[in-house]
Amino acid sequence: MAFPHRLDAPELPDFSMLKRLARDQLIYLLEQLPGKKDLFIEADLMSPLDRIANVSILKQHEVDKLYKVENKPALSSNEQLCFLVRPRIKNMRYIANLVNADKLAGRIRKYKVILTPQKFYACEMVLEEEGIYGDVSCDEWAFSLLPLDVDLLSMELPEFFRDYFLEGDQRWINTVAQALHLLSTLYGPFPNCYGIGRCAKMSYDLWRKLEEEEDGETKGRRPEIGHIFLLDRDMDFVTALCSQVVYEGLVDDTFRIKCGSVDFGPEVTSSDKSLKVLLNAEDKVFNEIRNEHFSNVFGFLSQKARNLQAQYDRRRGMDIKQMKNFVSQELKGLKQEHRLLSLHIGACESIMKKKTKQDFQELIKTEHALLEGFNIRESTNYIEEHIDRQVSPIESLRLMCLLSITENGLIPKDYRSLKTQYLQSYGPEHLLTFSNLRRAGLLTEQAPGDTLTAVENKVSKLVTDKAAGKITDAFSSLAKRSNFRAISKKLNLIPRVDGEYDLKVPRDMAYVFSGAYVPLSCRIIEQVLERRGWQGLDEVVRLLNCSEFAFTDMAKEDKASSESLRLILVVFLGGCTFSEISALRFLGREKGYRFIFLTTAITNSARLMEAMSEVKA
């Protein structure tokens, strides 16, 4: 259990520096507004902020009261207001309304707006249009990388996914480039760079440009991280759409891990209170089970509980002196472990109640059938029943998308009937949801034969137009086929089963999906690292519709140490799942690498679907 790393596994760089940088900058900004002030924080930023500067730090810098930015009038009576928000137009309007209300009431206050991770011109434009540009001061808090764990950095930008992959909005690419630039400033240049995807390519190019503009600061430094791999989420929607069955993924699917911590409700804590628990490598119990297939976890935890009991039991034969030692040295640790153990056992029980039911088994069975491409009719019927019974709008949508991507689109009859059923179950506004899904390439109709429709032709021409090389057309995905089946065959994603797959001793990354499927994203990364580039993967790249956007860039003079060459930073643009993280951690252990993850946000199937769903306000 909890496979140890190989002895020669490289040390991870210390990412706590990123937190210190962010904290210092925030304090500097707060001090720019001397004296007491109230701080208005956007809800999405509360958890990330808490990981950087807790309330007492804020108080030290004269933050008086904290408010959440919400659609309610502010009751603050402070003379100075500070807003800490994402650069979104709706936030600007909120601030403008507040300032304008003060003006009407003849009230004079000082306002400061801190936008993070960066300012956008459009936001300042809105302040101007609303007539308050001169009344507020605008600053930028370049907080773009939150270390959630020793090997996991998150930009905490869930909207990246919708903005880029649905709306074709490229604003965040600059933020990504800036974040990469920061990393190379702190941890040295990356001698080997690989990537796939349009967004990956653009981010990479922009990042390079930034490095060139600055005086080769990183040039002389020795690289700490030998490789970087950038990957667009739309290279692999399938993996993100699957139900997760490794512990950390399952906890995320069941309870939603938010910014590295989870709220365990009374059913888990077996008390009347909810408990917020930080889930990371520091939680020794969690660290041992996070990457495990769920079927092993309960057994492991009970064994652990028995061991713990044995430790406690040692007290029985002790004399006073030994007892004193025990109490002062061991008891605290044991109690802590005890507390964590009971929490995770509680979580497990709660998950088992929900997930080991027959329903869940059938769901997994259907998913596996879709991945392997057999019994399509049966799966389609299953999905239809799922919709008819109103089991869950998000789950139904997820299954429809999984069917569509694995099958290169739904056949026209199913496409119509599933959509009709869905609209009847969940409301007509989902016409827009379907339009979104189609645009993102998540739920499409099989084109009759291989001929493209006139629209698609026009669009695909636009996309391949050389002059439009940098252009993302929002509809580009229309011209693409997912080709999942062919890719799966090429990359051997469905392992051949000879006998039972031993989930306790996994033999490949497929264990994260019960041995049924190797995550495509992780397989691509594995293959490219092995080949040190894309040689021999031309066909895969073509099937991924990415011939123009697969790149390799290797430094000529390699100053990197052999240790750093086994450190790999994987950048997921559009989010990554815990299953992918677990799979790559496994790969790392097998090969003596360590992976570091940088993601725009942690995602899972439900978050992907919610990002695409149209909801009535």
Added chain:
Amino acid sequence: MDCYTANWNPLGDSAFYRKYELYSMDWDLKEELKDCLVAAAPYGGPIALLRNCGRKEKAASVRPVLEIYSASGVPLASLLHWNLSPPQWKSGPVVALGWSAEEELLCVQEDGTVLVYGLHGDFRRHFSMGNEVLQNRVLDARIFHTEFGSGVAILTGAYRFTLSANVGDLKLRRMPEVPGLQSAPSCWTTLCHERVAHILLAVGPDLYLLDHATCSTVTPAGLAPGVSSFLQMAVSFTYRYLALFTDTGYIWMGTASLKEKLCEFNCNIRAPPKQMVWCSRPRSKEKAVVVAWERRLMVVGNAPESIQFVLDEDSYLVPELDGVRIFSRSTHEFLHEVPVASEEIFKIASMAPGALLLEAQKEYEKESQKADEYLREIQELGQLVQAVQQCIEAAGHEHQPDMQKSLLRVQQKDVSDEDVARAINQKLGDTPGVSYSDIAARAYGCGRTELAIKLLEYEPRSGEQVPLLLKMKRSKLALSKAIESGDTDLVFTVLLHLKNELNRGDFFMTLRNQPMALSLYRQFCKHQELDTLKDLYNQDDNHQELGSFHIRASYATEERIEGRVAALQTAADAFYKAKNEFAAKATEDQMRLLRLQRRLEDELGGHFLDLSLHDTVTALILGGQNKRAEQLARDFRIPDKRLWWLKLAALANLEDWEELEKFSKSKKSPIGYLPFVEICMKQHNKYEAKKYASRVGPEQKVKALLLVGDVAQAADVAIEHRNETELSLVLSHCTGATDGATADKIQRARAQAQKK
């Protein structure tokens, strides 16, 4: 003009060098140049002199005077150095002077403080080169230029180097120690390699290269033996080449990496030269070095003979991109390789197209018909364009206005901007510190808009091109450039310009061809200008998005039911136009449903509006309106299966077991009877569940029986089916003693099956 080539001196077989006067100097120097610290800005820039510059032997009472002159010697400023600077810096004497790429004068003081003055002697700012420099004092200093700006390199009294590659963004870098260095190097220079500044220094017969991590010894490729010391070194303007002058009077010329030798020359003069600089230009034929002693100037290249000049006065050399400037008390001269274009045109008996064209022009001035003959000849050869280009290029290299004019006159009026821009580019290349957007701005300032645009094409950073393009009202081009830069804020800025500048139709048309900008603008409109968004879709005939837009409006902006239905109608029409019949039909269904929900609310009270079709039917059943529910299901063609699931859930929810049973018997269930068992058990009604368990088909019978807890009967069925999966399923439900007998029975059945 016939002796135009009189001052051409050949160096080897291929190249000529010429030296000619640029200005006679207007300055009225009281001292000799050699008694001053001298600094001349590159690109023909100003000259700074610091007199009485506080060398230790000078009396302390004589105050240093800083004077700034234009290149032709016109006084620009004169000040008592450090009179204008705040008193706390009256610390040390000035060790070195130099001009930054922005034409700011940098004065490096002995204590490492650098004072910065403007072109007119105005004090700008100061900065320090760090504590180490302060402690050990400055022994020597250089101001150098890189593509990022201007840097300062310091040699301290402890024989250590400190440098900053860009004084605009001061980052001090202390270079590593040279092991065992006990005295100052005999000569040193800064190199710039792969965007990083290095120091090359000579100590005795050894050369050391410092980057900011390591000190390595280097040996020039093919260096002649017997060198015991290097007296001078010179790096070329673009940092590509290096020349070394040794104590044996030998000159080595090669690449700055020292890995490749271009040529070598033995001048047989062992006296250390006063100055040595490179003399070349982008695309020059030869690469030569100019060496100056007290009264002698020598041009040395890949040729057995050198070119020699006598210097009448104390002179100072300024390396330039395209040659070398030489100034003294009375004159300011330029020495360079004769450019190819000039050579072609002016070479004696040249038949190059440019030469013929110039000849034609001369005859034309004389009103001679020979002009026509010459011109005809050029045209017959099809070389007119080439001829014109040669003349323009040559004009760019000539310094006598008359000659420039006659060269330019040949093209009459059609000097194409493109050619001018190209000529400027050929001259400047991608020289560090040269900003094409600045040059373009100047061209625009002179009313040469087209030229400015052509010049901007040489600006490598597309973002830098945008502001000027906007100023020149070339907003569409600016938009393309902004998109190229990848800076979305810049794109947005241009968009707002365009929006104000163009009428709406043109604005939208522009967007249409720029999907990236379009997406950006759409995102903005979605939040801030909904009406514009609609217009955008309209303009594009994007009926699909238009339909979606009105659907959203039907629940987000419209409140009255009529308004909502109208919005849906518009949406449906749009969907038809988009040939999306599915969406159109679904929208029409929704219109019907909305109206109906409204009627239901009026007639029955309660809440129906905005429920989904499924939920509406469920709400009716829950409200006891079974008839209406049936009607609705028929009207909207709810499939049978769905209706059964729906009714099942609703009736179980009501715990109306009687009605449920009636319903189950109304006809054969399209969803089977297992769901009935499940839902009854969910409501903890085992009694009802059992009723349905008996009706479950054989395939799911075992499951049903297990659900209602009838393990024994489940076992019987499984045994009857001889189905191994079912047998193990039942077995897994056998718990404790109660089911012991059943378990045994299954085991027996299994054993029997195996026997067969």
